[in-house]
Amino acid sequence: MDPSEVEFLAEKEVVKIIPNFSLDKIYLIGGDLGPFNPGLPVDVPVWLALNLKQRQKCRIVPPEWMDVEKLEEIRELERKEDTFTPVPSPYYMELTKLLLNHASDNIPKADEIRTLVKDIWDTRIAKLRLSADSFISQQEAHAKLDNLTLMEINTTRSFLLDTLNCMYKLRSNLQPGSSGGKAQDHQ
């Protein structure tokens, strides 16, 4: 899966915008949107919000979790816990990137938020690598990881699967007699 595909999925998330135009309900396959009243917040998918924002037709109201204090809390929790903590949104990374790239003027303390989310992401990815490492080194058959987001799984999936395949091949090619010692060496 491509990261852009994950981002595409994230664009289905709903955000609040404050339109500066008036439009009646619009009827789309995904559901009805609107009506749009100037100055009145309305829920729309991210893709529409960004489109309208780029045309300067609205202001985006940042999601509730996109707030320095809340993110700091999450970051601390994430650093403290060994396991993955629940994230504020299943698409937190994608949404942060999308909204901050296109609507940073509507989000107070955009730079701090960017840093905080990056911190959270880094912490989680580090955990992910660590667990992958121990997964392989202990030759476990399965592992359970809770609270992972799609994007996070996606970053490690191709690499991890290829590696496991490769290792499997290497292992199965070894002679059964010498395999024990060699495999141990390998690890």
Place this chain on the structure above:
Amino acid sequence: MPCERKPMRYGHSEGHTDVCFDDAGKYIVTCGSDGDVRIWESLDDDDPKSINVGEKVYSLALKNGKLVTAASNNTVQIHTFPEGDPDGILTRFTTNATHITYNRSGSRVAAGSSDFMVKVVEMYDSSQQKTLRGHTAPILSVTFDPKDEFLASASCDGSVAVWKIEEQTQVTSWPLLQKSNDVINAKSLCRLAWQPKAAKLLAVPVETTVQLYQRDSWAQVGTLSDDLGTQAINVVAWSPCGKFLAAGSIGGLLTVWDVESKLCVERQKHEKGYTVCGLAWHPSGGQIAYTDTEGCLGVLDGLSSSSSSSSTTASSTTTKVSLWSYMKASPSHPNGLDKFVDDDDAGSAIVPPAAVAAPLRPVYDGPMPTPPQKAFQPGSTPAHLMHRFMMWNSVGIVRGYNDDQDNAIDVEFHDTAVHHAMHLTNSLGHTVADLSQEAVLLACPGTDELASKLQCLHFSSWDTNKEWMVDLPKGEDVQALCLGQGWAAAATSALILRLFSIGGVQRELFSLPGPVVCIAGHGEQLLVVYHRGTGFDGEQALGVQLLQFGQKRRQVIHGEPLPLSRKSHLSWLGFTAEGTPCFIDSEGVVRLLNRSLGNMWTPVCNTRDNCKGKSDHYWMVGVHENPQQLRCIPCKGSRYPPTLPRPAVAVLPFKLPLCQTTTEKGQMEEQYWRSVLLHNHYGFLSSSGYEIDEEGQSQAQKEQQELLMKMFALSCKLEREFRSVELAELMTQNVVTLAIRYASRSHRMALAQRLSDLALEKANQLQGEEPQEEEEEEPLQYTRRNTGSHRQAQEEEVDEEQGQEEHMDEGDVAESKRQGKSRESLSISSPTPLISCISGLGRSGSAGGQNRVTNVLDSMMSSSKKPTALLSSSGSTGKLNKTPFLKPLAPRPKTKTQSTLLHMNAPKAANKKAAEEREPAVCKLKQTEAPPPASPAENVENKKHKSGFQLWLEDNRRIILADNPDLEETDVIKEAIGRFRTLSADDRLTWTERAKGQSGDVADMKKRKRGEEESRGDKNGQSEADETSAKKKKPVDTSAKLSAFAFNKN
């Protein structure tokens, strides 16, 4: 220690005073706020010597024949004593000195000043000065260490500091006092005193006690207090022997302590309880002179302290409380408390005779008047904020910035299609603003030089001058302003309301009955709230006026009291987007004008119910009736939102405070009455000539009837038949029929019988009212028809016919019945659709679910189906009416969008109509010369008499019946509609034209009607105008048509 309090005598004019003795103790020297220094030989001296040393004297000190004074000219002057000749200036400050004092030898003078500095100046050479800096507020008092090493000072910054004079450094500092910003506001003068001779202790008056600090260690070693002293001590003074300390308090209590034993040895009360601000001990130690803030001088005599040092130990155990009474000379209190004196009370330091209290003043404890609330702009945050909202309404936001860098106003529109954002420099200092779709109105209060100004940025003007300004007469300030449609209003401090046209023409002005609180405008309505009188106990007494301009100018509300919640004030006033007056008080209760209930105010919501915290509030920015929305900004812990971060609007629902809204019954009742209340505006809008959302209206009516039906069912279930009948009385006739069916199906025959009586009664009533209704309601209906018709193209007319039963208001029913009658007169054999529907209903529901007529409830549920189902071609037009803002009929911004639709001629006709309605007179003229061209939309008018479809139906009914002899009446109509629609457009057009022609020549009944109408028209000019314009809709010649078309294109 017996002492005698001598009666006080007048020394100076009232204000701060100070007192001291000369070295020998021969004279008492006082100074006061009259700028004089007076030298008294004794208290009985009737001719004291006066020396004028300045405008005001704050403090004085005397030693070695040199009198030093601190005067209001910011100098410290020297005068010779007792001659009183000026002997030069000792030092100067940037502001006045507050306290001066000599050292023991008299070689130096210390002075503390309001400019936060303490100066120590050598007497023989005033150029030798030492400045002690470190206090951060005006100096209250200074005192020298008798050994000349230290100096203590007290300041308004709350600290008492000790300085090393030579090094000019602070040795120590105690935060003892209450902070204040100036000497005048200080709670106490805090005159410090250093123990003479031994120089061991520093006395600091702190609140009601005197704290003693030890020299060198600077530790607190004791506290002198007196239980009777309830007020802060102002001044302290040591006896010359250093054993006793005298203190004078704010409340006029004079206390003397033996410092050794810390016991109170003498207590005297000022005869009038005035604040003692000067206190001096006679060099011999036997007398204390004191002055008060009223300028009087008093003396305590007979203190034998230093001489009887041996006896003090004895006397210290004996406390004598002398309570002295009023001046002997005072005739009003001859013997009141006079001989309360001299009761010896051994062993106890406290004798609290309660009767000492100040003479009783008559106390008023009835209701207290409330300070009237100030004028404000609804939707603005307070003017003292540096960054604030000057206006937030449904059009946009006006923000005011007033800080060091910038004084500016930002105008931003919610809908950027109205206008782009503006940034103005606020050089005039505007404080109030309003914003509408047409203009920005700003006003500033007047100053000494400049008059109050009203500035209008009329951005929608079509010429190049987008701005005008008006100066108000001198002394008249704009206090509140508002914008309406095409006009602006400003209420001024002269209790005048001035009206302006939006282009700047001065219009009417009128006087307000009281100081304005706020005003609000909408369309052609003006709402004024003013102070009707004085409110008591936290209530405001506000009055409200509602005026209507436009065609019929009238006052709708004539200054009735505005019903606020208990102990609250008005916090928002305005109109809903639909034009109903509305206000919110500080308790968060939203009240809406109920036009159908004699213009009473109905509470529709309490915004505080939605708050989480106690100090959270909602700040209102707009109210909409359709959809039902209260738009407001949640403010956490405040009443007003900050400008940054940009607050987000939240939407609150309406909720009538009906009882038991947790039960199903209560909920439905609330829903029903809310729906009724919030759809009142349809009646108002149509009667004042605005376009209304017919679809919305019929939907609302359906909703109401549906709720009634549900309530009916509920009360049936609960065996409440009487209540059921009550509910049925609220229903329209059609729904009553349904109710009958429901009752009979649930085997409540008695109920069904009563209901059918009721239905009959209703029907009779309708017929009885008919002539009246024709007179009263017809103009109204015409308007509605006309206004609605523009977006309903030709096919809809068919739908109108068929869907008529869905218009459930009585007016419509009556109308269709009348139609029916006229038709009956033509062909009695064919009953009208409506009647047949009802009868069909009454018999059974056999006609099938797809027939909307038979299943009213279904059709009520799926009401939105109606416009789309049959109007596939013009359906989308019906949906454009959602915009929340009012649209007058005349300028039609919608036509642009409509022109893209299939039926070009429909909007065209609408345009023409709109034009005609603006000038009915012109229309009438045109009508006489131009023959009516065939425009489909016109038929809509005629259908009142007979539409093309109806004619066609009459002709073809037989054929249909012949083809399908077993059809029900309703099915006949359905079939007929189907057939009619299969006809070619041209054919249909001919039919409709025939219908028109027929209305002219065939039905003489119609002629009679017109005659009636015309005679009626004489009575009511307005309705005539409406009617004629409605009737003679189409007199526009082709060129006008073309021009209308061109306009659409653009």
